[in-house]
Amino acid sequence: MKFQGTKEYIATDDLTIAVNAAVTLERPLLVKGEPGTGKTELARQVADALGLKMIEWNIKSTTRAQQGLYEYDAVSRLRDSQLGEERVHDVANYIKQGKLWQAFAADERVVLLIDEIDKADIEFPNDLLQELDKMEFFVYETGETITAKHRPVIIITSNNEKELPDAFLRRCFFHYIQFPNEATLRQIVDVHHPGIKEALLTTALTQFYEIRETAGLKKKPSTSEVLDWLKLLLAEDLSADDLKRDGANALPKLHGALLKNEQDVHLFEKLAFMARGQK
Numbered sequence: 001m002k003f004q005g006t007k008e009y010i011a012t013d014d015l016t017i018a019v020n021a022a023v024t025l026e027r028p029l030l031v032k033g034e035p036g037t038g039k040t041e042l043a044r045q046v047a048d049a050l051g052l053k054m055i056e057w058n059i060k061s062t063t064r065a066q067q068g069l070y071e072y073d074a075v076s077r078l079r080d081s082q083l084g085e086e087r088v089h090d091v092a093n094y095i096k097q098g099k100l101w102q103a104f105a106a107d108e109r110v111v112l113l114i115d116e117i118d119k120a121d122i123e124f125p126n127d128l129l130q131e132l133d134k135m136e137f138f139v140y141e142t143g144e145t146i147t148a149k150h151r152p153v154i155i156i157t158s159n160n161e162k163e164l165p166d167a168f169l170r171r172c173f174f175h176y177i178q179f180p181n182e183a184t185l186r187q188i189v190d191v192h193h194p195g196i197k198e199a200l201l202t203t204a205l206t207q208f209y210e211i212r213e214t215a216g217l218k219k220k221p222s223t224s225e226v227l228d229w230l231k232l233l234l235a236e237d238l239s240a241d242d243l244k245r246d247g248a249n250a251l252p253k254l255h256g257a258l259l260k261n262e263q264d265v266h267l268f269e270k271l272a273f274m275a276r277g278q279k
Contacts, residue, residue, distance in 0.1 A: 009045035009219030018029040018175035030153035033177030036222025039157040043113035057099035068098040104148040125168035139242040199240040229257040
């Protein structure tokens with residue numbers, strides 16, 4: 001089982017090496033990178049390329065590690081006992097399987113995506129150490145031990161919003177998705193917008209990288225945002241000439257696809273004002 005990328009996902013050599021190394025080592029692959037660089041999509045494409053089902057666990061600030069194992073609904077059991085329900089005698093009726101349990105219980109190997117792990121409490125990764133190491137956990141209510149039938153391919157994403165514990169990092173194979181260079185970005189664009197005119201693409205990417213490299217920018221536009229921008233340019237049937245800017249108008253056409261906060265918009269307006277003053 002080797003991942004080489006897919007027709008829909010351009011994977012660099014170092015990324016394919018990281019995925020295959022994690023699969024070989026049977027360790028979780030921890031993927032970091034700017035938002036919009038394709039971390040979540042990587043898991044979907046790995047599952048597709050390897051012909052595996054994917055189970056997705058989206059982490060929120062309120063998510064607890066226990067929810068990934070199982071949840072016991074004591075309230076429903078109490079209510080059913082008051083109503084004299086027959087099912088109350090089997091505690092298993094009140095246990096809801098979490099995403100890890102589903103991955104462990106699957107009859108075939110699956111890809112388990114733990115998405116944006118850095119959103120959760122700092123203790124969240126540590127609470128999963130034993131389960132990810134031993135591929136098993138104990139259900140106290142039923143007294144059973146759940147052991148993985150097949151070790152899942154685990155991909156964990158992080159936007160680097162908070163540091164992850166060292167003990168957790170030691171158990172992962174790590175890869176940081178670098179922002180693509182222009183040659184790689186052209187390949188990505190060709191997947192999503194085949195046949196785009198060369199002049200338009202060259203002018204658009206030149207402007208895009210100039211924006212990313214502008215000093216003082218609070219949020220640099222990402223891969224997903226440049227794809228959205230190009231989609232709008234094509235929908236509006238704009239040409240390379242239409243994208244030309246002068247000092248009086250430093251903001252790019254349809255800049256709302258690229259600049260996502262007022263500070264960055266004001267920065268480009270300020271640059272335009274300074275350019276006009278130098279004339």
